[in-house]
Amino acid sequence: MTTTAPRPETDGAPLGSASDRILRTHLPSREAAPGVSVRDADTSLRLDGGGNGLLDTTHFDVVRFPPPPWVKEQMATAIDTGAWAYSPYRGDPEVLTALSAPIGDFLGSPVSGENLALTPGTQGALFTTLAALVNEGDLVLLADPDYLFCERILAFLGARVERIPLTFDTDEPSLDLDLIESFIDQKPKLLLFSHPNNPTGSVYSEAMIARVAELAVEGDFLVMVDELYSRLIYGDGAFHHLRTQPGMAERSITLLGPSKTESMSGFRIGVIVAPETVIQLVEQCLAMTSLRAPAYSQHLLSRWLVDDHDFLRDRVAELDVLRTLTIEKLGAVPGLRLAPQNATAYLFVDVSAFGATDVEIAARLQREARVIVSPGYQFGARGSGHFRICYARDEAEWSAALDLMVTCLTAFAAEAGLTA
Template identity: 75%
Template sequence: MTHALRSVETPTDLDLTPSDRILRTHLPDREAAPGMSVREADVSLRLDGGGNGLLDTTHFDTVRFPPPPWIDAAMQAAVADGSLAYTPYRGAPEVLDSLAPRISDFLGSPVTSANLALTPGTQGALFTTLSSLVNEGDLVLLADPDYLFCERILQFLGARIERIPLTFDGDEPSLDLDLVEELAAQEPVLLMFSHPNNPTGAVFPERVIRRVAELSNERGFLVMVDELYSRLVYGDTVFPHLRAQPGMADRSITLLGPSKTESMSGFRIGVVVAPTEIVKSIEQCIAMTSLRAPAYSQRLLERWLVDDAEFLAERIGDLHRLREQSLAALRAVSGVRVQAQDGTAYLFVDVSAFGATDVEIAGALQREAGVIVSPGYQFGPSGTGHFRICFARDETEWAQALERMVVCLTGFATRAGLVG
């Protein structure tokens, strides 16, 4: 018996519209410039993470700041053992066991391997954790400004977002905790913020972190804190970890990883520290999205937080000098305001006095200075009128780039009547 092949007409009018979930991540309720959505602005500036041949200040220069020297041998040893290619979804048990005491010491709070999950970078940690906790319509309190993908992932999940302003009492940073207390009556499931703050680099004093913990315990919401940059703080700055506060081992989720300070972003490995039941849900999400964090990269965490005080001190010293160089150059431009903070390798530059949009300024810096910056609108409504730069760059190359940027920004200052 023969069977005729059935002809199938090729549709001529396919609907290729993205899902509603994706369209929500375009942030249609916010404009980056008059008549231009956040998504349209990102596309117009080619902010796709690839650099496009320009000097890209959205991330570390991993040539000038390479990973620790032990990386090569450790990675080669892992790859040479093919039996390590597959691990449980949450991570290799022996890696988790080795991490737990070191993370306990670092956070100042007891951690067991059951409190840990390894993810494809802290970006993977962010997505899998939020996917595990947030339902459609849930209220989430999010710092403003904060890491750009927090808002977009929450929109993808259909959360209701209330922004919590980052404030400064003199030079001391805080969150508007009175607003948090007010909104607690609406039963948020989660408060989330980065610490040190991304994009500003602000490190919150212990009294702020203590009050966050008190509100969480009193009002019944969880807190997720992204501490990716918590090793990158300057001088004698004291960094207070949220998990170390009373009651917060059971109420907090902490994101950690070696991506930035140790320049290991390319290895795509992040760590979630959370209550055991939350870790179980995160593991389910990891299984569906990526199966596991890169298995060979997991082995690198066996050396993370081990005997690297000299490496860390040298790196922070180099970054401090670059920070001072950047501040001196940018502050020489009339109308530019930039306040140094105690953490990260970022500066959040206030150019609101120019009267131009973030898109105009970021676009001009690309065309005239050959430099990609992160426009302020990406980080939340209060970020408008700013841009973020990462100054972790080759010193000579960065000095030349700063000169070009100063020329470009001075042009804006002149047109705004800020130059006599």
Template identity: 50%
Template structure:
């Protein structure tokens, strides 16, 4: 009898495809993504990430990497990272978060914030745990949790005076459930760009303490905030430090994705578990690349101001163009380089929008189904693009969708 055991993927791998979203991304998220990708020509515009050609990394990155790579003794480090780099990063992170970070106990370097998210969740989540997520939120968090065989409870983001914020009453209800172990959220929110008001962050911390719920805050975009908007770090809230892991990294704002660097900060017992997880996956962050972090989160402040000014101008340009489109709604938030556009009035499904833009505009976007079960009808656009070509690219996308909407 042929059982096909050699070719059958593990059930936990199948769960990565989020088949429960088949009504909006048939037959699964992965297949929906592949269908859209199959429509793209070889030379296409990718709006799913930052343009690292138009916005290259700061000069110090290559200089520090080259200096480290010239010294073969730096090829291996402990699992958490090189002690000298950890000391410098811990000092800068302490000032940034407003908490005291011990380089030996409270911090680890990982190969990218994605790996940091996986290691952190793997270290904290058991099969059957109930985990609270926002809807919408970072597309891979739900997939990792399904891989870990956790149960997911969603808290919707609602518009309040033009700002996306979690439904605190719904969050309180989930936190009160004894099965709830952890809440995971990106801040600023990916995909909307929302920066939550200080009182919202304070309330989440209060609820977590009241119901003994752990917290994971993905603050990858915490430096990419506009208009002087205050950014509250939940780890600095009273009673939050001992239950919170904060994820940071230079991959987006600083265009350092290719260096594969992520940072996790948290209480010592959790960091020990994360280190244990790290030891059976990647072992360590890329050893030479770790030294690039010596120039990050403080020493590069002047460079960051110039980068933020360039992104702010692109944000204004993008909003100016999108606001001319009567069937599209957009509520600009205060962080990231993303806009979350509402296209529900077109009557087009997420798959239709993605395929149409791929085929007729040679453009890849991030469709709403990736970010949550109730986020269909939206797209995420990254406007960190070449300023010389981005306005024409954006208008081409709008023209293609206008024709599709009219045909519909």
């Protein structure tokens, strides 16, 4: 005889109504603008990732900046090898073993295949790792500003989130290390930040990274660092990986992938580098969410970090030219402030002097310049008064779009009484 579990109480909510977990991702504790929720702002600006016929600066233009030439050949080989269609949940063992040496060399810290898991993009890495580790009510420290979906995923999981301010308009950007230290007595589960920072492009000094490691060891908490853009660095400055610091191989979780620098977002492949105990937990979460990273895409990583150095050098040089163009054109707008950093293909534009909300500015840029930008509220409270743009675009198209943006923003500035 079969029995049917009693139907849960719905408190009068209609069938198909949002779960409490989804409602938490609307971030009801803060507003995008006075009287406008984060969710309502996203919806009004059509920030659904689809572009909606406008020039979408929320991501890279992968037509102008396509993947390396070998990707097509490698994907064809993978598709022809039908036995590659399925892999263990955390990734094909041969791929993981082959990746361990180049990833270890890149990070400056030994890595074995047992320290790696492959995920559906670094977005999948972010969600599955946090879901595997974070309990309802756990204290998680999160940089502010930082990647927009971090806060939303943590809200979905019911974590208690405390934002750690990032000062990024200086020559040496830094998280508020004293504030991190002040939370140690409250036993945080995790510190989470991107490096280079998304949205600002900030690259942290060795001293700051070393101090983060010291605090993590002292407070006995994990540190998750999203290093998706760590190959997209301008100039000759050094990049300092957290994993190399004393004690951090045992308590750091590093997210990597070819999505941005190599324009491989469409292949949905990311990499987690973490202690073996964490990887085992992530594997369980992968099994329940996606079963595995796209199996054929896993084999595209065979040449990543190995023989793509010339491609990377040329890509960074091209983006640097676009970066200069963007700074020069936007720099002509009265009242607009820029603090360009030395990494990513993003510029975080300060328009706080305009006296308008992020929503108003983003909406007007859509109407008058036909451009979608990422409004600053998405990245945290300290992002308000800014917008983020990605300048990895076709040069001629981007130059024309910038002219329209400058015209729109200059009119906005004039209405606010700002002059050159």
